[in-house]
Amino acid sequence: MTLKNLMEEMLPAIEAELKMVVSSPGNIAFPELREMLTYHLGWEGEGAGADAQGKRIRPLLVLLCAQAAGQDWRRALPAAAAVELLHNFSLIHDDIQDQSELRRGRPTVWVKWGVAQAINAGDVMYTLAFWALQRLEETTTAQTVLRANRCLQLACLRLTEGQYLDLSYETRAELALADYWPMIQGKTSALLGACAELGALAGGASAAQQAYFREFGIKLGLAFQVLDDWLGIWGEAALTGKSTESDLVSGKKTLPVLYALGQQGEFAERFQAGPILAQDVAEVALLLKRDGAEAYTLEQAGRLTAESQEALRNAVPIEENAASLRELTGMLLKRKN
Numbered sequence: 001m002t003l004k005n006l007m008e009e010m011l012p013a014i015e016a017e018l019k020m021v022v023s024s025p026g027n028i029a030f031p032e033l034r035e036m037l038t039y040h041l042g043w044e045g046e047g048a049g050a051d052a053q054g055k056r057i058r059p060l061l062v063l064l065c066a067q068a069a070g071q072d073w074r075r076a077l078p079a080a081a082a083v084e085l086l087h088n089f090s091l092i093h094d095d096i097q098d099q100s101e102l103r104r105g106r107p108t109v110w111v112k113w114g115v116a117q118a119i120n121a122g123d124v125m126y127t128l129a130f131w132a133l134q135r136l137e138e139t140t141t142a143q144t145v146l147r148a149n150r151c152l153q154l155a156c157l158r159l160t161e162g163q164y165l166d167l168s169y170e171t172r173a174e175l176a177l178a179d180y181w182p183m184i185q186g187k188t189s190a191l192l193g194a195c196a197e198l199g200a201l202a203g204g205a206s207a208a209q210q211a212y213f214r215e216f217g218i219k220l221g222l223a224f225q226v227l228d229d230w231l232g233i234w235g236e237a238a239l240t241g242k243s244t245e246s247d248l249v250s251g252k253k254t255l256p257v258l259y260a261l262g263q264q265g266e267f268a269e270r271f272q273a274g275p276i277l278a279q280d281v282a283e284v285a286l287l288l289k290r291d292g293a294e295a296y297t298l299e300q301a302g303r304l305t306a307e308s309q310e311a312l313r314n315a316v317p318i319e320e321n322a323a324s325l326r327e328l329t330g331m332l333l334k335r336k337n
Helices: 003-022 031-040 057-068 073-098 109-113 115-133 142-169 177-202 207-234 255-263 266-273 278-290 293-315 319-333
Strands: none
Touching: 003 031, 003 057, 003 073, 003 115, 003 319, 031 073, 031 109, 031 115, 057 073, 057 177, 057 207, 057 319, 073 109, 073 115, 073 142, 073 177, 109 115, 115 142, 142 177, 177 207, 177 255, 207 255, 207 278, 207 293, 207 319, 255 266, 255 278, 255 293, 266 278, 278 293, 293 319
């Protein structure tokens, strides 16, 4: 079965699982508090719909890994809902910390309900993630639930550590290339690693297989972030939907920027001279390229992609069983256009 066919089955099941957790009056007693969550998840309010919901990549990864491990993917639905809720908890809080007024083209929760209530809504989303995970006992075993809880708790710790580094880097004048990797390992790849591991766990994989699945997800997350950094400077905004000005104008310490600063060349001189304005972006991107930053970034993306695929081969030796995961990898990482 192709990834497209699987997604047609999996995505409605993911939404149904999420709605069972979030929309139940038994879980959230107060309608307005529930509305904050259903709004953020893209189900209600102005602009609600598929675009407002996002792609649900993380829960899809959980289900595809469970299937690749040899079990019915439906066993992993509670874990799929849990990781999506945890991801959205982080988004609600990130929007507050970054003072982002829009999320997927809609006003963010803090803009609509205020900072204090948005923090509270994020806390509820976090709590519901672990509530959702408990239903694994109905589809797997109590021992699996214990291991899944440990996995998700560790991922949340790493996720918030990554956010700590990201925020602290905003006020640090001197950063080295080595500072980049711990930040994205926490902020981006930790949860993807947990998604793959949770799917393998629910799918009955051995401990050794689970470790390979986790490595696959971690390397996939690293490759995704590195490529995202490339897109933020050299991608085609009209095709990707990602601005090629914001990263440089905001002074974001992405991989190309940190690499080029370390080269002490033309870009470093320009970066230290003062803020980069929108009209300067094309010229600054050229300086980055001259200092080798684009080539280095694409090289790292290629290396991490290859390492993720090697880990997947170790996790799922039968190629046919890994086909949908390879297709998902291609969808996430082949985003130059």
